[in-house]
Amino acid sequence: MHEFSIVSSLLEMCEKNAKQNDAKKITKVEVKIGKLSGVEPHLLKTAFETFKEKTICDGAEFVMHIQDLVIRCNTCNSESTLEKNEFCCPTCKGNDVSVIDGEEMYLMRLEME
């Protein structure tokens, strides 16, 4: 249950961006949540809806894009989306792979006024 900690980091980023853009309020927050980022999306949403009150994000819509796990194979160079948490290349079966997406949480876009 570290979703509250993540939301408080997110709210700090929103405050900072609003200030830089002289915005009075944020109306929409879009995030990208990797499937293997270690955070549970519905708990994150609940945490955001709870803690946004009386912040710059009060009333803001929260949009989550859930990002699949995408890897690049360092052997055959192909890119694949993984269905299971098995870090091997579906094309050549090699296991020297790099994760390109799906392990991180990003703030992508803010709508403000």
Add this chain to the structure above:
Amino acid sequence: MCKDCGCSIEHGQHSHDHHHHDHHANPQLNDKKTIEVIAKILDANDKEANHNREHFEEHGVLAINLMSSPGSGKTTLLEATIDTKEIKLGVIEGDLETNQDADRIIAKGAPAHQISTGQACHLDAFMVHDGLHHLPIDGLDVVFIENVGNLVCPASYDVGAHLNIVLLSVPEGDDKPAKYPVMFRSADLLLITKCDLLPYFDFSVEKATKEARKLNPKVDIIEIDSKSGKGIDKWISYLKMKKSLR
């Protein structure tokens, strides 16, 4: 510890990426505006983690983030490591309550500082930074950051260590890697602890190994038992080798 970064003054001021918008402020927004941010939500933590790593590097200290479920033997492993007298180590302990773990380390003769996280289920880079201000690290080989016992939350936070080491004790079961993929994926080394209990539990080292390597094909694995001393020699060699590379 921190000479000139001003970190003892205020949190989150290390990045030095100050924006100077004040000098040419825009008129207040009248219309809606959408901006593309594209930044990691834990960006501030990651910067602080890099700052911690710089401190370790300045002192030539190897930093290890030790993670596992509660009760899998993190503190006992550290006690056994101190007893070998082969490694000079210090410990930052994270627990919700009590100083018991730090007291155990100090009783063995090594420096330790306890962070009581209250209700927080993990350590983050800021807490570790605070802890570092209380731990003399000059002359140490390794600083262990003993994270809050939890197989979920600590995995999301870079605390500024060089290595993540995850313990899986035999009584917990060999299904844990598959159940907690983010944690076991983060491991550079997996320690299968309480190995002397293998005859009494349906724990397959082979299965645990296979599952862990599905998540992280490069993970190293040592079977260890802190009480009997099994695997301790391998563990000490590992620490010495990793320390020699820092």
